[in-house]
Amino acid sequence: MxxxxxxxxxxxxxxxxxxxxxxxxxxxxxxxxxxxAGETLVCYGDPDDRGRLADLAxxxxxxxxxAPPRRPDIVVAVLAALAGTDPPDLFLFDGGPAGTEAAARLxxxxxxxxxxxxxxxxxxxxxxxxxxxxxxxxxxxxxxLRARPWCxxxxxxxxxxxxxxxxxxxxxxxGDAATGASPSPFIDLELEEPAADDLAAARIVxxxxxxxxxxxxxxxxxxxxxxxxxxxxxxxxxxxxxxxxVDRLIGVSGKRVAPAVCIVAGASGAPAFLWxxxxxxxxxxxNPDEHAPITRAAxxxxxxDGVAVIExxxxxxxxxxxxx
Amino acid sequence: MxxxxxxxxxDGERVMRILVAFKVTPDYEALRDADWVAGPGDGVETRYVRxxxxxxxxxxxxxxLGLRDGPAPRRVEEPVDAEAGVSLGALTIxxxxxxxxxxxxxxxxxxxAARIDPSAALDFSPPATxxxxxxxVRQVGxxxxxxxxxxxxxxxxxxxxxxxxAELGWPCLTQVTAIECYDxxxxxxxxxxxxxxLALTLRPPCVLAVGNxxxxxxxxxxxxxxxxxxxRRPDVLTPADVGVDVGVAAGDATTxxxxxxxxxxxxxxxxxxxxxxxxxxxxxxxxxPHGW
Numbered sequence: 001m002x003x004x005x006x007x008x009x010x011x012x013x014x015x016x017x018x019x020x021x022x023x024x025x026x027x028x029x030x031x032x033x034x035x036x037a038g039e040t041l042v043c044y045g046d047p048d049d050r051g052r053l054a055d056l057a058x059x060x061x062x063x064x065x066x067a068p069p070r071r072p073d074i075v076v077a078v079l080a081a082l083a084g085t086d087p088p089d090l091f092l093f094d095g096g097p098a099g100t101e102a103a104a105r106l107x108x109x110x111x112x113x114x115x116x117x118x119x120x121x122x123x124x125x126x127x128x129x130x131x132x133x134x135x136x137x138x139x140x141x142x143x144x145l146r147a148r149p150w151c152x153x154x155x156x157x158x159x160x161x162x163x164x165x166x167x168x169x170x171x172x173x174x175g176d177a178a179t180g181a182s183p184s185p186f187i188d189l190e191l192e193e194p195a196a197d198d199l200a201a202a203r204i205v206x207x208x209x210x211x212x213x214x215x216x217x218x219x220x221x222x223x224x225x226x227x228x229x230x231x232x233x234x235x236x237x238x239x240x241x242x243x244x245x246v247d248r249l250i251g252v253s254g255k256r257v258a259p260a261v262c263i264v265a266g267a268s269g270a271p272a273f274l275w276x277x278x279x280x281x282x283x284x285x286x287n288p289d290e291h292a293p294i295t296r297a298a299x300x301x302x303x304x305d306g307v308a309v310i311e312x313x314x315x316x317x318x319x320x321x322x323x324x
Numbered sequence: 325m326x327x328x329x330x331x332x333x334x335d336g337e338r339v340m341r342i343l344v345a346f347k348v349t350p351d352y353e354a355l356r357d358a359d360w361v362a363g364p365g366d367g368v369e370t371r372y373v374r375x376x377x378x379x380x381x382x383x384x385x386x387x388x389l390g391l392r393d394g395p396a397p398r399r400v401e402e403p404v405d406a407e408a409g410v411s412l413g414a415l416t417i418x419x420x421x422x423x424x425x426x427x428x429x430x431x432x433x434x435x436x437a438a439r440i441d442p443s444a445a446l447d448f449s450p451p452a453t454x455x456x457x458x459x460x461v462r463q464v465g466x467x468x469x470x471x472x473x474x475x476x477x478x479x480x481x482x483x484x485x486x487x488x489x490a491e492l493g494w495p496c497l498t499q500v501t502a503i504e505c506y507d508x509x510x511x512x513x514x515x516x517x518x519x520x521x522l523a524l525t526l527r528p529p530c531v532l533a534v535g536n537x538x539x540x541x542x543x544x545x546x547x548x549x550x551x552x553x554x555x556r557r558p559d560v561l562t563p564a565d566v567g568v569d570v571g572v573a574a575g576d577a578t579t580x581x582x583x584x585x586x587x588x589x590x591x592x593x594x595x596x597x598x599x600x601x602x603x604x605x606x607x608x609x610x611x612x613p614h615g616w
Contacts, residue, residue, distance in 0.1 A: 097498045101498065104486035107578070108487055134478050140585045141479075145578070186525070188525040193520040242540075284608065316605060
């Protein structure tokens with residue numbers, strides 16, 4: 001069993017991606033540790049980043065290649081050349097857009113099996129068996145990987161893993177895929193870097209759902225959250241109704257939070273949303289519907305109007321010495 | 325839009341052809357808890373649940389309408405061709421239950437609306453789905469620009485746009501949130517990249533996968549729009565019509581769903597008592613003295 005992990009260091013976020021790949025290798029693989037031998041292809045843009053990025057690699061053996069940013073097609077060409085006539089059994093990518101595109105294009109090119117957002121991968125007598133979330137988070141599917149190489153991306157939840165402590169990295173080769181590369185089809189790029197993510201570091205998060213009743217209700221919950229010193233998030237229906245900015249969206253298509261306390265007001269509790277809050281220490285659901293799915297996913301349930309309860313709670317928290 | 329192929333001419337007018345490939349899915353939120361069990365086949369029984377547009381595809385359909393009806397290019401390096409236009413097409417893969425959505429799109433001004441009836445479930449077969457979409461583009465003349473949602477259920481793999489692009493040999497951009505005409509043959513596209521909001525310029529052909537766009541609801545056609553298109557029916561194609569043997573494509577799946585398990589999100593759900601919101605808030609506040 002041979003594998004190649006692919007660490008894209010051409011755009012920001014390499015450490016997060018390395019944590020995901022490393023966590024998956026340590027805890028997501030089963031049935032193949034005894035014979036596992038792998039290496040990491042590290043793609044970098046700025047030569048000054050080479051050393052730092054090589055140190056992030058989740059395997060001891062590393063290949064370095066300089067590549068232009070946002071070019072999965074070039075990464076795939078590098079991997080295809082690297083594989084030659086004896087490809088490894090497994091190519092492992094991070095689960096971001098570039099990693100997913102590279103995995104898909106590589107599977108298309110090689111005829112290999114493709115599995116995205118993998119929760120785990122086992123090797124058994126029949127070959128590879130991977131798991132991933134399906135049906136908007138309601139179910140987990142088991143997928144048989146029938147053709148090698150297996151082109152697999154790791155689920156975003158693996159990025160919560162710690163970085164592996166490797167004794168030393170060995171550079172197997174260095175290459176340059178940037179010089180002479182075909183021009184990008186995308187030009188005049190302007191990148192607006194995101195503002196600091198208050199949701200990621202928050203101790204308390206208050207989430208407004210559709211039950212807030214409209215833009216005014218959502219704004220009142222946001223104001224109450226601010227008085228509590230809490231970060232504010234919303235469910236997908238709220239964001240899609242433009243009652244709050246999309247960067248506040250929590251769930252599979254938005255952010256994942258892990259506060260000590262998460263108060264969810266007026267959300268039904270769709271699995272795709274619950275994925276975004278399930279790491280919270282305590283989940284409080286405020287919902288007048290006693291049968292809403294969120295009531296079974298919460299530690300505490302308040303059956304009442306979300307806006308009224310959150311505002312009353314904000315009064316209490318803000319009145320605490322040093323609070324608000 | 326300046327386009328050179330003769331096939332892109334319409335009554336002497338140069339036209340950019342946009343194809344939106346969309347999926348009609350069951351409304352999973354409408355299923356009861358007890359219904360989430362694996363069926364005798366390889367999926368959950370959802371035939372009785374109402375059908376809706378996949379949310380990302382709905383954004384794609386509305387973004388395409390915005391491109392057709394939107395303002396003129398925002399920056400012009402050369403004179404804009406006053407006769408240039410946008411022609412919209414919509415494609416879905418599915419049975420008769422998709423036709424009400426196609427009829428709505430015809431009323432909204434989609435000039436071409438088609439469904440490919442695969443006669444096999446392709447929910448967990450992204451390569452077969454991508455082959456059909458790419459086959460339509462190649463065989464029927466689908467467009468210069470293909471728009472899709474970045475992900476759709478029940479598979480949620482999020483790879484069909486990339487596979488369509490790979491089939492066609494086109495570039496692909498994902499997590500698209502906005503599209504506008506830039507000049508007479510280029511588009512300005514905004515997407516949510518991993519490192520921030522990215523705006524860029526591109527010249528079709530290209531595949532764009534739409535993500536969390538704030539344009540999220542499809543317009544509703546007026547009665548007069550519906551009456552104006554009354555009698556127009558969507559085209560119904562077979563996989564063979566677009567040069568794909570879907571039996572082979574699905575049967576040769578290199579990644580096959582072999583089992584499903586229910587995901588449980590369960591916590592105690594202790595009810596906080598009180599007769600008013602303020603009393604309940606006070607009880608909640610007292611329950612977690614160290615939590616605030």
